[in-house]
Amino acid sequence: MDVKNVFLNGNLSEEVYMKPPPGLSSPPNKDLGTLSYFLGLEISSSSDGYYLTHANYISDMLSQANLTNCKTIDMPTELNVRLNLHDAEPLRDFTLYRYLVGSLVYLTVTRPDISYVVHQVSQFIAAPCSTHFSAILLILRYLKGTLFQWLHFSSQSPLQLHAYTDADWAGDPTDRRSTTGYCFLLGTSLISWHSKKQFVAALSNTDAEYRTLADTSSELLWLRWLLQDIGVSFSSATPIYYDNISAIQIAYNDVYHERTKHIEIDCHFVCHHLLQGSLQLHSIMSHDQFADLFTKSHPPGRFRNLVSNLKMVFRTPP
Incomplete structure (x- = not known):
């Protein structure tokens, strides 16, 4: 029989031969x-490193949405716009919406600049509205206006x-849950980023920030272990840059009291x-917080500055 794939949990009594994909048989x-x-x-x-993009993938998405010849804009979302469950009339057909959301989620692999807004629209995939x-x-x-924006990994990095982490307290208008955002850089190269709504509502800004700090610490440990496995050793602690002094003070204070027992x-x-x-943990000013890109919308100037800091560059195709 012709078997294209096998499953790890399948109970098979026969020998199964897999056909290798094209190119693996030679050389x-x-x-x-x-x-x-x-x-x-x-x-x-190139001599200065690697560049990653999804330009052709984006072009296919634009074609599916009949936006090949659309006008471009400078921002992926409007400033201070918060989507909710009851914005407008529900869509009659969810097919295209769900296809585009799925495609955008995959696209965030090389486009951290849209992570926050993609996280927003993906929350309504069950019953999307016109807005x-x-x-x-x-x-x-x-995306059409930034089609040839590449994520750069420098060979000189x-x-x-090091990491940046931030939270947007009670930012969701529907359930008032906060948004966690962080990013990790290896030298100047962005290697990990995250934008996600927290599981429960936080009672204070400090609570939201500390939950974000715990999530960032978990990712930090995993990345340290991964990098050590491939030969990158660490002789010192990894810095996490943070703009919330209260959360930093709690982290360095081993006395836990009533106001922190729910995040103990x-x-x-x-x-x-x-x-x-x-x-x-290192305290920084809010305007130096790279993770802001993953927790909220920003004015054009601030948005472009954050994107530039994460080493996203415009480059013509080779």
Whole structure:
């Protein structure tokens, strides 16, 4: 029988032979040359590093939405606009909305600049309204204007890991849950980022910020372990840059009282790894907080500055 795939939990009594994908059968050493395209991801290499983009993938999305010839805009979302469940009339057909949301989620692999707004529109995939679809159209018009924006990984970047983390307290107008945002850079190269609504509503800004700090610490530990596995060792603690002094003070204070008992597990987790020397907390000003890009919308000037700090650059195709 002709079997195209097998499942790990399948109970098979026969021998199954898999047909290798095209290209893997030759040459004998399986070296397919320099990677340039994989699952819609385009990779370009030069003397100063690697560049990643989804330009062709974006073009296909624009074609599916009949926006190939649309006007472009400078921002992926309107400033201070908060989507909610009852914005307008529900869409009659959800098919295109769900296709576009799924495609946009995959696109955030190389486009951290749309992570926050994609996180917003993906919350309404079960029952989208016309305003939610309009928000997607804004994202697509922004992507058309930034079609050749690449994520740059510098060959000269030092192998020093550091993180930025932030939270937007009670920002969701529907359930008043907060948004967690963080990003990790290896030298100047962005290697991990996150924008997600928290599971429960926070009672204060400090609560929301500390839950974000715990999530960031978990990602930090995983990245340190991963990098050590591939030969990148760490002789010192990884810095996390934060603009919330209250949360930093709680982390360095091992006395827990009534106002922090509901986040006590997070407190113990962060404090433990502070004492172990895996991480350090550094206070910064809000305008130096790179993670702001993943928690809220911004004016055009601030938005462009944040995108530039994360090493997203315009570059013509090679």
